[in-house]
Amino acid sequence: MTMSSTSGISSEISMDKFLTLFVTxxxxxxxxxxxxxxxxMSQLAQFSIVEQEQQQTGYLSSMTSIGTASLQLDQLTMASTFIGKTITYSSDSKKDQTFAGVVEGVKLEKDGTVSFVVDGKSVSISNLIKVGG
Structure with a gap:
């Protein structure tokens, strides 16, 4: 049982499974x-390294999720300051076409982006041109 490559090791393998195989x-x-x-000793060291890499990957993944949630919360907080204000925004399809309306609310879209609600429609924050008439 040689563990010369980490690519062949399933992420499902646990230390208990490895030790069972090792004892066998x-x-x-x-x-x-x-x-x-x-x-x-080499096999134990290699497995230990793989296990540490898996733990680090999980940690980094959770940190990314926390960072994304924090960014979304910041965007929602910032966008909510526009509620009740008139904004000018561009069209999604034609960037040279502009519209104006009062921000009725903000929402978090399914793709994770934050949008204004203007006249019952979602308007991406990235389409904002100016605040005020």
Whole structure:
């Protein structure tokens, strides 16, 4: 059981599964030609590295999620200051076409972006041109 490459290791493998396999390997080795201790230590070290990388990936993923949620909250907070104010905004399809309306509310879209609600329609914050008449 050599673990020379981390690409072949499933992310589902746990330390318990690895240790079970490791003990089975020890129990079934040839007593007249035992496996070298350094190979066992190498396998343990490689698995430990893989496990640490998986933990770091999970940590970074959760930090990214927290960062995204924080950014969305900041955008919602900023956008809510526009409620009741008249804004001028561009069209989604034709950037040279502009509209004006009063911001009735703000909402978080399914794709994670924040939009103004103007005349019952969603207007992306990125389409904002100016505030006031």
């Amino acid at each position: 390997q020890l129990q079934n080795q040839n007593p007249l030609d035992p496996t070298d201790n350094s190979e066992f």
